Amino acid sequence: MSRNTEDRKALELLNQESRQEQIGYYRKPFMVLWAAVQEASVELEEDYDMSADVAQLWVAERLRQVADSLVDRLAEKAASRGVSKSNIARAAQSSPSNATRRFPRLDERQSTSQRILIDEVLDSFDADL
Numbered sequence: 001m002s003r004n005t006e007d008r009k010a011l012e013l014l015n016q017e018s019r020q021e022q023i024g025y026y027r028k029p030f031m032v033l034w035a036a037v038q039e040a041s042v043e044l045e046e047d048y049d050m051s052a053d054v055a056q057l058w059v060a061e062r063l064r065q066v067a068d069s070l071v072d073r074l075a076e077k078a079a080s081r082g083v084s085k086s087n088i089a090r091a092a093q094s095s096p097s098n099a100t101r102r103f104p105r106l107d108e109r110q111s112t113s114q115r116i117l118i119d120e121v122l123d124s125f126d127a128d129l
Contacts, residue, residue: 004084011090037063069117075103
């Protein structure tokens, strides 16, 4: 059985699990993310005299954008390692027939040399060193 076949079956099994069972796999990382949003928003509140609600929303939206970019980069990485476009789409809860629409950079005609948001965030780590 190929790795792609094994992954497809695993994704199908995981999608059959209850929502609570699935949440169990990302509950702890979410708690860390939520704490990070609250911590980062305090700086905005102090630096810009911003309300906590608006500051948290601002931080969470920027994190969502970076997370979206990370998903795109992970899809590219998976494709470069032989994962099928269909399984990439399934893992991202998209229809396999829409893999290239969901991840346009997986289309062989698209250039993957274009930088995306995650590149800028990763560069900022290098700048801090």
